[in-house]
Amino acid sequence: MKNRLKAFTLIETLISILLMSIISMITLFCLNAILKASYLISARTSVRDNSEFAIEFIKRKLKNANPHSISCTETNNPDGTINQRVINWSPLIGSETYSLYLKKNTNNNSLIFVENIGGPPHEIVLTYEDVNIKDFDIINNCSNITPYIDNKGVAHVLVEFSFTTESVLKWGKNKPAVGDVKKYVAVLVSN
Amino acid sequence: MKKELKAFTLIELLIVIVLIGISTMLLLSTIFKARKVIIANQTIKSLLLELRVNRRQSMLLRRSSNDNRWVHGIGMRITKSEFATVRYFSPSGGTDYDYYKAYPSGDINQSNLEILGTPYKINNVAKPSFKLAETCNGTLMIIFEALKGTPKYYCNNRLIPSTSATITVQNSVNKLVVEVNGNILLKSNTPSRVTTNHINTPAVTNAAYDYEKKIITNLIQ
Numbered sequence: 001m002k003n004r005l006k007a008f009t010l011i012e013t014l015i016s017i018l019l020m021s022i023i024s025m026i027t028l029f030c031l032n033a034i035l036k037a038s039y040l041i042s043a044r045t046s047v048r049d050n051s052e053f054a055i056e057f058i059k060r061k062l063k064n065a066n067p068h069s070i071s072c073t074e075t076n077n078p079d080g081t082i083n084q085r086v087i088n089w090s091p092l093i094g095s096e097t098y099s100l101y102l103k104k105n106t107n108n109n110s111l112i113f114v115e116n117i118g119g120p121p122h123e124i125v126l127t128y129e130d131v132n133i134k135d136f137d138i139i140n141n142c143s144n145i146t147p148y149i150d151n152k153g154v155a156h157v158l159v160e161f162s163f164t165t166e167s168v169l170k171w172g173k174n175k176p177a178v179g180d181v182k183k184y185v186a187v188l189v190s191n
Numbered sequence: 192m193k194k195e196l197k198a199f200t201l202i203e204l205l206i207v208i209v210l211i212g213i214s215t216m217l218l219l220s221t222i223f224k225a226r227k228v229i230i231a232n233q234t235i236k237s238l239l240l241e242l243r244v245n246r247r248q249s250m251l252l253r254r255s256s257n258d259n260r261w262v263h264g265i266g267m268r269i270t271k272s273e274f275a276t277v278r279y280f281s282p283s284g285g286t287d288y289d290y291y292k293a294y295p296s297g298d299i300n301q302s303n304l305e306i307l308g309t310p311y312k313i314n315n316v317a318k319p320s321f322k323l324a325e326t327c328n329g330t331l332m333i334i335f336e337a338l339k340g341t342p343k344y345y346c347n348n349r350l351i352p353s354t355s356a357t358i359t360v361q362n363s364v365n366k367l368v369v370e371v372n373g374n375i376l377l378k379s380n381t382p383s384r385v386t387t388n389h390i391n392t393p394a395v396t397n398a399a400y401d402y403e404k405k406i407i408t409n410l411i412q
Binding site: 060 | 247251338340341375
C-alpha cells in the first residue's frame with residue numbers, strides 16, 4: 001500500500017504566511033505604541049512635577065510678604081525688548097529680601113529663586129534639568145504690582161506671573177517631547 | 192503486509208536536544224541580562240527620586256521656636272547595600288525667632304542623625320560606586336541644607352569640601368550615573384530610540400489659575 005503524503009497547498013501556505021505577518025506587525029505596533037506612551041508620560045510628568053513644585057514654593061514665600069515691600073523691575077535689551085523681569089519682596093517679619101527671576105544658563109533655563117538673609121545672596125534652583133523654562137512673564141506689566149488699600153485699611157497686592165516650560169526629553173528631530181506648557185500663577189498678598 | 196513504524200533515530204534526537212539546549216541557554220542569558228538592566232535602572236531611578244524628594248523636603252522646612260529639634264537638613268545615607276533618608280537635627284532646639292538654625296560647618300555627630308522610613312535595599316547586581324573630590328570607600332552622606340537645598344557631602348560622617356558628587360550604579364551590563372550638585376541630574380548612556388514626529392502641546396489655560404483668580408477677585412471686592 002502506497003502512503004499518500006498530505007500537506008498544505010501553496011495557496012494555504014501563502015495565506016498562513018500573510019496572516020502571521022499581519023499578526024506580528026500588529027503586535028510590534030502595539031508594543032511600540034506602549035513604549036512611546038511611556039516615554040511621553042515620563043516627559044509630561046517631569047514638566048508637571050517641576051512646574052507645580054516651583055509654583056507652590058514661590059506661593060509659600062510670597063504669601064508671607066509685606067505687601068508694601070513688593071516691587072517689580074525690568075531691564076531692557078539695547079533694542080528695547082525686555083531682557084529680564086524680577087519680582088522682589090521682604091517678609092512681614094525680618095529684614096531678609098527675596099527675588100524671583102529667570103536665569104538663563106548656556107545649556108538650559110532654570111527658574112531661580114534668590115534669597116538674601118545676610119551675607120551674599122543665595123540662589124535656589126527650583127526646576128531640575130528635566131525641563132527648560134522658555135519664558136517668564138509678569139501679567140499686566142510690572143507697574144501694576146502696587147498695593148491696593150481696601151475700605152478697612154488692609155493692603156492687598158495681586159502678583160500675577162506666568163512661565164512656559166518644555167521637556168528636555170526629545171521626541172524625533174531634536175524637538176521637545178512636551179513643549180509650550182504655560183503655567184499661570186496668581187497670589188494675593190495682604191497684611 | 193507489515194506496517195513499518197517511523198521514528199527519529201538516536202542521532203536525530205540528540206541533535207534536536209542539543210539545538211533546544213543552545214536556544215534555551217541563549218534565551219536564559221538574554222533574560223538574565225535584561226534583569227540586570229532593569230534592576231540597575233530601577234535602583235538609579237529610585238535613588239534620583241528620593242534625592243529630589245529629600246531636597247524638596249529640606250527646602251520646605253518651616254521655622255518654629257516650638258519645635259524640640261531644629262532640623263539642619265534632610266538627605267540621604269548611601270552604602271553599597273542600601274540607601275536611606277536621614278534627618279540631621281540639632282538636639283538643643285531653637286531659642287529665638289532667628290530665620291533658621293545655622294548649618295554646622297564641621298563633621299556630623301552620629302547621634303544627631305535620624306533615619307526616616309525604611310531603607311531601600313540595593314540588589315547585589317547593582318552596587319553603587321561613588322566619585323567625589325576624595326574617593327569615599329564607606330558611607331556617603333548627602334544632606335540638603337534646610338530652606339536653601341544646598342547639598343553637603345560627608346564620607347563616613349566627615350565633611351568633604353566638594354561641590355558635587357557622582358553616584359554610579361553599575362553592573363556587568365550597564366552603568367547609570369546620578370550627579371548631585373545644586374541641580375540633581377540623571378545621566379544615562381542609554382540611547383533614545385524614539386524617532387517619531389514632534390508633538391507640540393499647545394499653551395493651556397490653567398484651570399487652577401482661573402479658579403484662584405475668581406476667589407481673589409471676590410476677596411478684593
